[in-house]
Amino acid sequence: MTARTTNYTFDYKATSDSAPESIRATFEYCQDFTGDGLDDVKVSFSVLNDLKADLVGVAFSVNKDAVSGLSISQITANGAAGPYAALIDANRISDNPGMTDPGFSTTGGTSEEPYDIGIKFGSLGANDGVVQNASFVISGTTALDAEALFDSSDWWLRLQSTGTGGGSAKIQDDPNHPIDLLPCVDEPPPPEHALAQSPGFWKNHLDLFQQETHLDPNTRYETVFGVDVKGSTKVPYYSSDPTLSEALSAQGGGEAALLRSSTAALANSMSDDLNYYMNADQLHEAATLVGTNFDTVWNTLDKIDVNDDLHISTDEVIGAVRDVYLSTPVSYGGIQTFNQFAWTDVGLVSSAFDTMNNMTHLDATLFAA
Known part of the structure; x- marks a missing residue:
C-alpha cells in the first residue's frame, strides 16, 4: 500500500488573560501511529516564545460531535509518557457545573465550550514541572478522516505562567483563520528495480x-x-x-x-x-x-x-x-x-x-x- 503522510502546522496566540504566549500546533495524519493498520491523527503543541509558560491541557471539538469509536493514546509531555488524563464526552467537556470537567479552566475569552475531548498534561502550579511541548494520538475503530473530523473545529489551550509575575493564558484557534487540513498526499512508490536479459x-x-x-x-x-x-x-x-x-x-x-x-x-x-x-x-x-x-x-x-x-x-x-x-x-x-x-x-x-x-x-x- 502506498505510504501517505500529511502535516499541517499553524500558530495559536493568546486571546485572553495576561500572558502573550504563542503555541505551534502540528497535525500529522494519513498515517498509522498505533500499528493497527488504520490511519490515526497525531497532534503536537510547542510553546514558541516563553520558557516559563506551562501547558496544562487542551480541549477540542470534533465535527458533528463524532466521537464514537475514538480513543486517545500515546500522550506525552516534554517527550515523556505519564499518567495523563484524557476525557471523551460529546459536547460536555467543560469546567462549568454539571459538565465533564477536564481539570482545567475552559472558560474565558471567546471559548466555544463545551468541547468533545479534553486532555490534561499537568496540574496547576509548577510542582510537576513546566510542560513546553505535548502530543497525543487520536485513533478510531476505522481509519480516521482528519479533514472531516477537524476542519474548522474548535480548540482551546490552557497555560499558566510559572514566572514571578504570575498570569495565565487561555488560547483558542483563530476564528478568522479556521483549521483547513490538506488532503492526504500519496507518496510515489520507490522506483521499481528493473530486470531483463540480453x-x-x-x-x-x-x-x-x-x-x-x-x-x-x-x-x-x-x-x-x-x-x-x-x-x-x-x-x-x-x-x-x-x-x-x-x-x-x-x-x-x-x-x-x-x-x-x-x-x-x-x-x-x-x-x-x-x-x-x-x-x-x-x-x-x-x-x-x-x-x-x-x-x-x-x-x-x-x-x-x-x-x-x-x-x-x-x-x-x-x-x-x-x-x-x-x-x-x-x-x-x-x-x-x-x-x-x-x-x-x-x-x-x-x-x-x-x-x-x-x-x-x-x-x-x-x-x-
Whole structure:
C-alpha cells in the first residue's frame, strides 16, 4: 500500500488573560501511529516564545460531535509518557457545573465550550514541572478522516505562567483563520528495480526461453511478430524467414539488430521472473554500457510504452516491431494503436530494446521452474 503522510502546522496566540504566549500546533495524519493498520491523527503543541509558560491541557471539538469509536493514546509531555488524563464526552467537556470537567479552566475569552475531548498534561502550579511541548494520538475503530473530523473545529489551550509575575493564558484557534487540513498526499512508490536479459543470455538458454515464453525457439519470427522479414545472406543465422532462435543469433546492425533485440525483448516481457521496467537509473547505466544515448533511448521507449505505465509489455514489443515494418498505423492488443515508427527508425527501436535488455540481469539459476 502506498505510504501517505500529511502535516499541517499553524500558530495559536493568546486571546485572553495576561500572558502573550504563542503555541505551534502540528497535525500529522494519513498515517498509522498505533500499528493497527488504520490511519490515526497525531497532534503536537510547542510553546514558541516563553520558557516559563506551562501547558496544562487542551480541549477540542470534533465535527458533528463524532466521537464514537475514538480513543486517545500515546500522550506525552516534554517527550515523556505519564499518567495523563484524557476525557471523551460529546459536547460536555467543560469546567462549568454539571459538565465533564477536564481539570482545567475552559472558560474565558471567546471559548466555544463545551468541547468533545479534553486532555490534561499537568496540574496547576509548577510542582510537576513546566510542560513546553505535548502530543497525543487520536485513533478510531476505522481509519480516521482528519479533514472531516477537524476542519474548522474548535480548540482551546490552557497555560499558566510559572514566572514571578504570575498570569495565565487561555488560547483558542483563530476564528478568522479556521483549521483547513490538506488532503492526504500519496507518496510515489520507490522506483521499481528493473530486470531483463540480453539476446546472448536467451540464445544460450533456449530451455529458459521456452519455459518463460511458452514458445518453441524454432517458431518463425514472422509468425510471432506478424511481419515480413527482409532478410540477408551476408551473415549466418539471418535469413528472410528466421526462427526465434536464429533471430537471437542474428549478427550485424539494421534489421539484424532489430531481430536480435526484439526477440530478447519479447522473452523479457513475457517472463514471470522479469519485469521489463523502464528504470531511468538503470537505463543510464545500460546506455553507457552499450554505447547508446540515454535521451534518445528514453524518448523511443516512451513511444513504445503506449499505455505510459513504464513497463514494456509483450503487446508493445510486437506492436513496435510491426510499426517499423508496416507503412500504415498498427493496432495491436485490442486497445493499443502504434503509429510511431517507420523503417527508417529501425536503428532507434533496436537500440532502445538493446539498452533495455542490458539492464540488471537475473542469474539463470534464479528463474522459477
